[in-house]
Amino acid sequence: MPGARLRPVDLAREHGLSTQAVRNYEDAAILPPAARTEYGYRTYTRLHSRALGAFLALVPAHGHRTATSIMCAVHRDAEEEALRLIDESHAQLLDDRRTLRAVEQALRALEPPDPSPVAGTFIGPLAVRLGIRPATLRKWERAGLVTPRRDPQTGYRVYSAADVRDAQLAHQLRRGGYPLEQIALLLAQVRAAGGLAPLESALNDWHERLSARGRAMLHGAAELHAYLNARTPSADRTGPE
Known part of the structure; x- marks a missing residue:
């Protein structure tokens, strides 16, 4: 991917992280491997920045562990596994919504x-x-x-x-x-x-948390989609115009 080479500190500053966190994410395969200078220093590109942005967007949507598994699957070229993990997380959110609805219905039926x-x-x-x-x-x-x-x-x-x-x-x-x-x-x-009366506030908070997670999933999906396109451009983007 074209663009200037980035140092670990550049990537860290851009995303509000420490340089050690950037190295740890690379070691965990959350980021693709970095190139090395002749002196052994890591160098990154805009593609690494997109990968890091995708991961940080996936964390509030799916949790740190699942977000890590998604990015690792992507970097193993196991895109189907990454999509399956996302589907499972969406299914869990739907189940949580159903549970909340059942609780509210049960409270109304008392x-x-x-x-x-x-x-x-x-x-x-x-x-x-x-x-x-x-x-x-x-x-x-x-x-x-x-x-x-x-x-x-x-x-x-x-x-x-x-x-x-x-x-x-x-x-x-x-x-x-x-x-x-x-x-x-x-x-x-x-x-x-x-x-039951004070529980109303907890139920409202539950609604807000589920909605926030749903919005985070949309943002995470958009960031991951952008990274996948940048990582492996589709035929219609690379073919003759």
Whole structure:
């Protein structure tokens, strides 16, 4: 690729990195190999700058590890593998969007809590209310989804209004096919937030993060596409006009 030779420090300054980071990226095959001067110093070109720009754009979109794997695949001339990695990352983003939608739908489907501060229900009536077996509620308790207290006289489980809320939310998410581990993490957030109302802010933040990642994927794809074209010009670009 035509253009003046670039020193490691030139490439580093252009992209706001240290010269050691540039060397590390070359050693990791994130960049194509550099030429060497007769004294053994690395020299880079604009093609290396495009490669580094593509990698830095891919990191916020796909994460450091996947971005590294994508660039390494490109430099092994394994473009199909690079595209597969990108596809998998897009599929994960879509799955995250579906999970968020399911959580929001589950929250909307919750029944209003019992306003009585002394309200409590036992496992049988709660199971009937949800249309599940008492054994399912016991399984959810072992997984940390619900945490009923025990009646000191009888030893029976007593579900407070918050426990009922957690059981309803767990039930909605289980119907959506989500695993117990994922549901337990969400319910832990609900409890830490002190209820559902503060969770609204977390859901909005979740939306913003997914949108930012989607935009980053668009930017990363554009930068990678530009690098691939610069690295291997297509026939229509190199043929006679």
